[in-house]
Amino acid sequence: MSELKKWECVICGFIYDEAEGLPDDGIPAGTLWTDVPEDWECP
Numbered sequence: 001m002s003e004l005k006k007w008e009c010v011i012c013g014f015i016y017d018e019a020e021g022l023p024d025d026g027i028p029a030g031t032l033w034t035d036v037p038e039d040w041e042c043p
Contacts, residue, residue: 007033014042 004018016022016036021029025043027036 002032004030005033009042012042 006018007016008014009016016033018032019029021027021031023029025040027040
């Protein structure tokens, strides 16, 4: 398994943590950034 990473939006500064996911948005912990739905937008 690959190491989970954090990704930062260059526009708003939001940080997506793959280890935490976004459960409130239906994205479970452990979801890789590449697996986040394309229509998801920063909060």
